[in-house]
Structure formats: structure tokens, C-alpha cells
Amino acid sequence: MIRSHRDGPVLRIAFDRPEARNAIDAAGWDALAEEIQRAAQSDADVVILASGVDGVFSAGADLTMLSALHDDPAQRPVFRKRMARAVEGLSSLPMPVVAAVDGGCHGAAVALVLAADIVIAGDRASFAVTPAKFGIGYPEADVARLVGRVGRGQASRMLFTAAPIATDEAVRIGLADMRAAAAGQVAIQIAGTIAGNAASAVRLLKRTIHGPADGDAGFDAAFGGTDFADRLAAFRARAR
Secondary structure, eight states, X not given: OEEEEEETTEEEEEEOOGGGTXXXXXXXXXXXXXXXXXXXXXXXXXXXXXXXXXXXXXXXXXHHHHHTTSSOTTHHHHHHHHHHHHXXXXXXXXXXXXXXXXXXXXXXXXXXXXXXXXXXXXXTOEEEOOHHHHTOOOOHHHHHHHHHHHOHXXXXXXXXXXXXXXXXXXXXXXXXXXXXXXXXXXXXXXXXHHHTSOHHHHHHHHHHHHOOSSTTHHHHHHTTSHHHHHHHHHHHHXXX
């Protein structure tokens, strides 16, 4: 269901369940959360979230699993927390996360994409937030990220209609950051560019984007770090 591959400083986490359009079942959510936890503890500079199945990103949460929640109230919060462990874990990774979406990205899969820092949409990308079709809701944190990305009006349109939007529309409203014919390859290129910068600086900048935890103490401290000293020395050497 979940496959990971490390290529130097870049860690790729990919869905791989072609028989179910990469729908995420209980085991899949747990496996994804575990891969994300391992990523958090690693020295990877960038994480790419992608699909190993051509033409599909993920159909979201497995409907077979969701149907069991109708008759088993005790499992409802269990499922919500299981999903949140993966989504919140992805959002809180210390390194940047680049999502490469080329194909259908529906339901809970959109929540995962919203937890990424940079979203690249391929020509075949399609995004739909579908809980209204099934008579259910969407977790508050995921709704908040959707509103933060596209604004209240567009979030309302997506949630209330449950209608899919294609690549150009996703880029126009800010759900995706750029369009690329080969989303996966562009994600690798962007990840490589990020990895070429100082990892400590990139992590500091991500913390600042998400909300400063230490005011400007991190900004001040960075000038005393080894990354700044090494790169300043290299710059001076090249300028001679």
C-alpha cells in the first residue's frame, strides 16, 4: 500500500494499491503514519508525496472501512485519530513536503495534499472533497487548511458541491501551486533544488512559515551556525 524510497537527501513516499485506486484502508493509514514518523526522525532534506500508480493519486479513505463506522460508534473516533495521525504527522514534518498529484485525488487524499508545503498538479490531476456525497463531514483541521489555501468561498464551493476540479482550476484558486506535464519529475527537480540549500536554514524557514515558535531567536542564532560559516566561507572562496 505504501512504498518509500530514499535517494540521497530526498525521501519519496508513494501510494501503491492499484486494485483500489490507491484507496487508503486502516492498514494503509497506519503504514503511512509510520513512514511519516520515520521520515521525521531521519536526516532527509525533502519528502515527496506521490503515487506509484499511473493516472491516479488516491481515492481517499477506503469506503469499505467507512461503511463499518455506521454500525460501530466506538470505531468512529478511532478512524478519525488514525487518519489524523498521518495527516498531522505530514503537516508537522520538519523538512519541506512536496506533493506530486497526477490523477484523481479525492476525499481524505485531499487532506494529505493540504498538509504538504508545495503542491504540483499534473495534466491529469483532479481534486474533489467528497464527504457531502456520502452524508458525512470533514475533520475541522482539514477544513481549516482548505480554507487557508483557497479561501472561504472556494472551500465552501468544494465542500458543498463535492464536484471535482481539474488542474488549471486548482492552480487558479491556490489548491495547487503549479502545473507540470510530468508532476513527478518536476517534484524531483524542486526537491533537488531545495536539498541544495542548507538544511538547517530550510527547516528554520518552514517553522517560520507555519508560525514562529521562538520569535526571531532562530533567525539570530542561525548566524552562529556551522551552515552559515561553511557557506559564507565557500562564497568568499569563489569570489576571490
